[in-house]
Amino acid sequence: MGFFADSLNRIQPSATIAVATKARQLQAQGRDIISLSAGEPDFDTPVNIKEAAIRAMREGKTKYTDVDGIPELKAAIAAKFKRENGLAYETSQVSVGTGGKQVLYNALMATLNPGDEVVIPAPCWVSYADIVLLGGGKPVFAPCRIEDGYKLQPATLEKAITPQTKWFIFNAPCNPTGAAYSKGEVKALTDVLMRHSHVWVLTDDMYEHLLYDGHTFWTPVQVEPGLYERTLTMNGLSKAYCMTGWRLGYGAGPAPLIKAMCKLQSQSTSNPSSITQWAAVEALNGPQQFIEQHNKVFAQRRDLVVSMLNQARGLKCPKPEGAFYVYPSCEGLIGKTSAKGVRIANDEDFVTALLDEEGVACVHGAAFAMSPFFRISYATSTDALEEACNRIQRFCGNLR
Ligand code: PMP
Ligand code: GLU
Numbered sequence: 173m174g175f176f177a178d179s180l181n182r183i184q185p186s187a188t189i190a191v192a193t194k195a196r197q198l199q200a201q202g203r204d205i206i207s208l209s210a211g212e213p214d215f216d217t218p219v220n221i222k223e224a225a226i227r228a229m230r231e232g233k234t235k236y237t238d239v240d241g242i243p244e245l246k247a248a249i250a251a252k253f254k255r256e257n258g259l260a261y262e263t264s265q266v267s268v269g270t271g272g273k274q275v276l277y278n279a280l281m282a283t284l285n286p287g288d289e290v291v292i293p294a295p296c297w298v299s300y301a302d303i304v305l306l307g308g309g310k311p312v313f314a315p316c317r318i319e320d321g322y323k324l325q326p327a328t329l330e331k332a333i334t335p336q337t338k339w340f341i342f343n344a345p346c347n348p349t350g351a352a353y354s355k356g357e358v359k360a361l362t363d364v365l366m367r368h369s370h371v372w373v374l375t376d377d378m379y380e381h382l383l384y385d386g387h388t389f390w391t392p393v394q395v396e397p398g399l400y401e402r403t404l405t406m407n408g409l410s411k412a413y414c415m416t417g418w419r420l421g422y423g424a425g426p427a428p429l430i431k432a433m434c435k436l437q438s439q440s441t442s443n444p445s446s447i448t449q450w451a452a453v454e455a456l457n458g459p460q461q462f463i464e465q466h467n468k469v470f471a472q473r474r475d476l477v478v479s480m481l482n483q484a485r486g487l488k489c490p491k492p493e494g495a496f497y498v499y500p501s502c503e504g505l506i507g508k509t510s511a512k513g514v515r516i517a518n519d520e521d522f523v524t525a526l527l528d529e530e531g532v533a534c535v536h537g538a539a540f541a542m543s544p545f546f547r548i549s550y551a552t553s554t555d556a557l558e559e560a561c562n563r564i565q566r567f568c569g570n571l572r
Contacts, residue, residue: 183302187539191523195533206560207533208548211347211497212416217451218462221413224454225447233450237443240434241268241422245449248456249422256380257394259405261424267433268452270444272378272408272421277303278433279374279404279423280339284309288338293324295499295542297347297376298535309338313541318501321490322349326360333364339372340365342392345379348540348547349499350474350492352383355390362396373403378421381412381463383494384471401426411496412463413455418448470496473550473557480561481548484568496551499537503544508571516571519544530563 188210195207228234241249246263253259269275276299280290284307292300294313301311314332316322329340342361345352353361365371373392380389393403408421423433443449474491477498481489486504502522509515514525520536523546527533537545550557 179306179308182305186302187298188535191533191535195527198527198531198533203531205527205531205533206552206556206563208550208552208557208560209533209535211411211495211549211551213411213414213466213496213551214553215414215462215466217414217418218455218458220458221415221451221455224458225418225451228447228450233446235446237446237449239438239443240430241266241443242446242449242453245422245453245456248453249424252456253405253424257391257405259391259393259424262427264427265430266422266424267430267437268420268422268444268449269433269437270421270441271419272376272406272410273299274419274437274441274444275406275408275421275423275433276300276374276376278436279406279429280304280309281307282429282432282436283338283372287336289334289336291329291332291337291340291371292541293329293342293346295322295346295348295537295540295545296341297343298539300341300343301541310336312337315542316349316351318488318490318545322346322351322492322499323353323357324361326364329361329364330367333368333371335370337368337371339374341374341376343376343378345382345492345494346497347379347495348497348535348537349490350495350497352379352387352493352495353390355388355395358390358392358395362392362399365392366396366398369402371402373399375403375405377405377407378411379495380407382467382470382496384467384474385493387493404429409452409455412466414466415448415451415455418445418451420444420448420452469554470551473554474498476554477548477550477557477561480558480565484561484565486568486571487564496549498548498550499540499545500548501545502537505568505571506544510567511570519546522546526564526567530567532560532563532567 192210246266404425406423409415489500
């Protein structure tokens with residue numbers, strides 16, 4: 173028996189954060205690094221949101237608040253769900269946490285018992301499986317093939333569900349693939365879920381607003397109201413509102429679940445920053461036009477990156493509908509040797525050698541539960557992206 177909790181041995185540090193941290197350290201040492209690792213927009217938080225935070229501080233809104241959010245923010249969140257998703261929630265059905273990550277964490281920790289299974293379409297964001305493992309549950313990956321645009325097929329979902337399934341986690345637009353679903357594609361999945369009334373749905377709508385080429389967003393309960401009583405619809409301000417550092421996320425669902433999540437939060441972090449909460453009220457109620465302006469830039473960057481990666485020898489990169497990630501396959505390069513003599517046996521070797529030899533930081537596919545692929549976040553300047561893609565092309569071209 174060691175000093176540390178056994179549960180900690182079941183998990184890994186977040187790989188996305190680890191790579192982003194390593195890139196920052198190398199930069200601090202003076203190395204020329206282009207980091208395409210962290211999933212965060214390079215755009216600054218809009219001024220009206222910052223001003224609301226400054227106002228809140230001036231007005232002394234600097235004290236403890238209700239654990240899972242001030243009434244004004246819960247009302248703004250309920251209004252957002254009504255306005256954008258046609259969903260009706262009372263404020264007692266809304267929970268606010270320190271980032272979307274805490275909302276997910278609370279929901280899983282408040283509900284998982286040993287042996288409970290959680291179906292997670294793979295590739296998936298790094299933290300789902302580890303939070304499930306920390307909570308004593310069992311992640312069950314449902315593979316999404318590149319041939320299907322990385323979208324979960326109804327038959328694959330059906331096969332993954334067992335009597336032990338407690339949750340199904342859905343995330344679209346998806347981190348790491350950018351895949352998004354049409355209304356019909358969501359319906360095909362909710363039809364499966366309607367046949368399994370014991371399965372709860374945790375939908376991570378973090379990238380709701382980051383959709384391109386006229387694609388429309390559909391959240392599961394909007395498509396299938398029959399799932400309302402067993403769905404937690406989670407969202408946050410980190411991505412579309414460029415507020416990663418402010419730490420604010422939220423969820424809406426059945427009141428007993430929200431109450432249980434609040435109980436847990438009351439014994440861990442208490443309320444999210446009071447100042448951030450007032451900024452969030454402004455973010456949700458204020459002007460939204462900047463999102464469209466950012467999306468125009470993101471779509472151009474996506475097109476650039478997809479085109480340049482597909483010109484790199486051995487890479488195959490589908491063009492995703494949303495988020496700010498692409499997930500190219502590096503299968504064609506496995507087994508080759510780099511210019512510096514490193515043998516590329518898997519996607520982790522690929523990204524490690526790419527960082528070492530060309531100074532481009534990406535995250536290996538194994539971290540997202542599907543190899544051999546890697547993730548690029550294109551939420552960085554167009555010039556940096558172009559230079560990074562040139563380096564990737566050179567790196568791939570030099571592999572023998
Ligand atoms: N869900 C997904 C799919 C994400 O990519 C992230 C990462 N930012 C989160 C949740 C957590 O977001 P937050 O920064 O608000 O905790
Ligand atoms: N979610 C972002 C990413 O995937 C930020 C880091 C994290 O929390 O995982 O890069």
